[in-house]
Amino acid sequence: MAQKLLLRLFQSVPLKHLSVPLRSPPSSLLSRVSALSCHTVLCRSLPTTAARAAATRTFSTTQVFRDTFNVQDGDDFQDRVLKSQKPVVVDFHAQWCGPCKILGPRLEKMVAKQKGRVLMAKVDIDDHTDLALEYEVSAVPTVLALKNGSVVDKFVGIKDEDQLEAFLKKLVGP
Template sequence: MAQKLLLRPFLSIPRKHLSVPLRSPPSSLLSRVPTVPSCPILCGPSSAIAAPAAATRTFSTTQVFRDTFNVQDGDDFQDRVLKSQKPVVVDFHAQWCGPCKILGPRLEKMVAKQKGKVLMAKVDIDDHTDLALEYEVSAVPTVLALKNGNVVDKFVGIKDEDQLEAFLKKLLGP
């Protein structure tokens, strides 16, 4: 109700009075920006419009982003982790956890080195406490190795790259 009372003076103004005429930018700005000499579709054949600087964005997908994903909910965990044909490393972490911030990128790098042989699922324990309880996560970071939906290995805490490599080799082994 208070919003209607505040907006009433503005809502009573006719639309034709609300439109503001466009002004052209100062010539000092136009001299620094490339111009389009003709814009027949929008502006007519003889108008000059300041064109925005050509900004290109590149998009690339690296192996890390294809092999690593954040778990959205229990169904997503079921579909992408437990039913996965490939072995999956599950990183239970938290945003407030310092060691998690160190281990996460290190683990992602090691998973990317496997070139698609293993996937990595990231589970935030604050968002998915049910999964953390189900897999008996009592401290973070906790990393599980799952193969065919079964936990085959687990560690808690930070590991260096050599230890992570051995962990992944054990997961990928026969």
């Protein structure tokens, strides 16, 4: 949420206020930032790749966030979960649910440890009641394991890390 607000703040500032004339940056700075890439409008307007790298810092996400996504609607669920080539863990949760707030980060951490072998979809039952009804979610948190579009395992309630690891190993395999 904070990242979205910060991004909106940057997008609302006119480009002329963000642009700063650059002189040739020191070579030590260039060597430190050479691994960075540039994707913003500000960076594309700068003259050289070296100046771009020296002028900006990219927003990046951790592995947790690349393997985890929020389901936007039914079509998104169809495309990203049911048609996924990888196994998907679906976390049905609610904002008002205390155990969901504990399980969610714990489950994200365990999915990240799988290093891309499994994905995690988060479904807010208040926003997507149709999906909750379709998958017979009667309590939250409910976690489903889907492989090739079919439910292969399920649990309801909070679990510790060892139980989550066993759940994921059963889904992914050895």
